[in-house]
Structures are given as structure tokens and as C-alpha cells.
Amino acid sequence: MDHCYLPANFQETLISPLPASGYYLPNFITENEEAYLLQKINSAPLPSWKNLSHRRLQAHPSPLSPSNTLLAAPLPSWLSVPVVPRLLSIPVDSKDSVFCTSPHGAPNHCLINEYLPGQGIHAHEDGDAYHPVVATVSLGSHIVLDIKPKKIDTTGENPGKVQGWRVLQEPRSLLITTGELYTDCLHGISEMKIDDDLGENTIANWNLLGDRAPFAGGQAAREARISLTFRDVIRVKKLGKAFGGLKR
Ligand SMILES: O=C(O)CCC(=O)C(=O)O
Numbered sequence: 001m002d003h004c005y006l007p008a009n010f011q012e013t014l015i016s017p018l019p020a021s022g023y024y025l026p027n028f029i030t031e032n033e034e035a036y037l038l039q040k041i042n043s044a045p046l047p048s049w050k051n052l053s054h055r056r057l058q059a060h061p062s063p064l065s066p067s068n069t070l071l072a073a074p075l076p077s078w079l080s081v082p083v084v085p086r087l088l089s090i091p092v093d094s095k096d097s098v099f100c101t102s103p104h105g106a107p108n109h110c111l112i113n114e115y116l117p118g119q120g121i122h123a124h125e126d127g128d129a130y131h132p133v134v135a136t137v138s139l140g141s142h143i144v145l146d147i148k149p150k151k152i153d154t155t156g157e158n159p160g161k162v163q164g165w166r167v168l169q170e171p172r173s174l175l176i177t178t179g180e181l182y183t184d185c186l187h188g189i190s191e192m193k194i195d196d197d198l199g200e201n202t203i204a205n206w207n208l209l210g211d212r213a214p215f216a217g218g219q220a221a222r223e224a225r226i227s228l229t230f231r232d233v234i235r236v237k238k239l240g241k242a243f244g245g246l247k248r
């Protein structure tokens with residue numbers, strides 16, 4: 001079976017335990033599309049990858065400049081065609097799409113991260129270079145994203161205790177983080193080879209998973225996982241302008 005599932009309204013995919021504005025959609029791309037994307041990514045020449053200590057990444061169409069500016073260029077079509085039109089076709093509340101209020105109305109940038117089992121990314125926020133929406137498509141393996149608020153709550157029943165959430169991302173799923181989840185929370189991936197303590201009470205999107213069976217025993221060994229993180233970079237410069245204009 002090779003099909004993708006699109007909801008009539010994104011509200012159906014809201015991860016309700018999160019502090020608003022996290023959406024999870026399993027089977028967003030098909031197995032054929034996943035295989036095609038993995039083949040394209042894995043056959044990229046080695047210099048396309050930037051090696052970091054605990055993962056490696058590709059930036060498309062190019063890395064941002066030190067002033068967080070993107071040189072205007074389209075996303076490569078092998079990357080945008082299976083994802084972007086579908087992403088923009090899902091209505092969110094009464095709006096057309098989750099990118100409809102972003103400066104360019106669509107993602108113009110994609111960071112591709114690769115994590116081998118045992119690799120992860122420290123807790124961080126994505127910052128103000130981007131409009132506050134990230135659309136992440138997972139390929140190859142599940143992973144657990146850890147989310148926690150930036151500010152520690154000093155009131156309530158357990159003052160000082162940080163309440164966090166775990167989001168299980170299945171291969172071929174889509175995760176959207178926006179709103180408070182983007183602006184007020186940190187996200188990271190722990191450096192584990194096996195995710196454990198998986199279940200209804202510990203995974204915020206448990207009820208939205210496409211197939212709980214692989215995780216029903218509470219544990220799942222990670223394999224190589226690739227994430228496609230689509231965003232709208234706010235500052236874009238045309239090449240002509242960057243070089244003071246090329247017209248004579
Ligand atoms: O791989 C992921 O799902 C998260 C990546 C991430 O947080 C980032 O690229 O900023």
C-alpha cells in the first residue's frame with residue numbers, strides 16, 4: 001500500500017498536550033516518495049554535507065549568510081515537489097495554509113539533518129532568521145523530539161520543575177511547530193540508540209500516530225534518520241542587488 005493521508009483541516013492533527021501549535025500528521029509522504037528523497041540525499045556529493053560533531057547537514061538552496069540572509073534561489077525541485085504543494089494544500093483553521101501569513105507564503109529553505117543511532121541535537125530554539133513555522137518531514141527511522149519551555153515556571157504545584165513533552169515522529173510523518181511552541185520552547189533530540197518509555201502517558205502525540213504497533217512494547221531501536229526542515233527565511237537578497245546591480 002502506498003498512499004498519503006491528508007486531513008480536511010489541520011486542526012484534526014493538533015497535538016493537544018503541547019502548549020498550542022504543534023501538529024502531527026503520519027503518512028504525509030508515501031514509501032516511494034521517501035525512497036526517492038533518500039536516494040537523492042544520499043547520492044549528493046560529499047561536500048554538500050556539513051559535518052557537525054553529532055550529526056551532518058545539507059542546506060538548500062544554500063546556507064544563510066552570517067546576517068541570516070538567503071541568496072534568492074528556488075528549492076531544488078526533487079525536494080520541493082513531493083512536499084511543498086501538499087503542505088500548502090492543507091487548510092489551517094480558517095486560513096489557507098500554515099505558511100499563508102509568512103513573508104513569502106511558502107517555505108524557501110530546507111535544512112536536511114542526518115542522525116545515526118546515538119546521535120542527536122542539543123536543546124535549542126530556531127530563532128528569528130525564520131518566520132516562526134517549521135515543517136519537518138522525517139525519513140528512514142522514527143525519532144523522539146524533546147520539547148521544554150524556555151522559562152521555568154516558578155508558580156504552580158511544582159515550582160521550578162520543568163514540564164516537558166516528547167513527540168514521536170514516525171518515518172514519512174510531518175510535524176509542524178509554530179506559535180508558542182516555536183517562540184517559547186526549546187527542542188532537542190537525545191543521543192540514544194534506543195528510545196524507551198514510549199506510551200500513551202509519555203508521548204504527547206501517541207493518539208495521532210499512524211501505527212503504534214512498532215512502539216507498543218515501549219521501546220524502539222533507532223536507525224539512520226533524516227529530517228527535512230522546511231522554513232521561510234525572512235531576509236532574501238537577489239544576486240543582482242547583493243553585487244550592487246548587474247545592469248549596465
Ligand atoms: O531533526 C529534527 O527534527 C530537528 C532539527 C532541528 O531542530 C533544526 O534543524 O533546527
Ligand SMILES: [Fe+2]
Binds near residue numbers: 125126187
Ligand atoms: Fe531546531
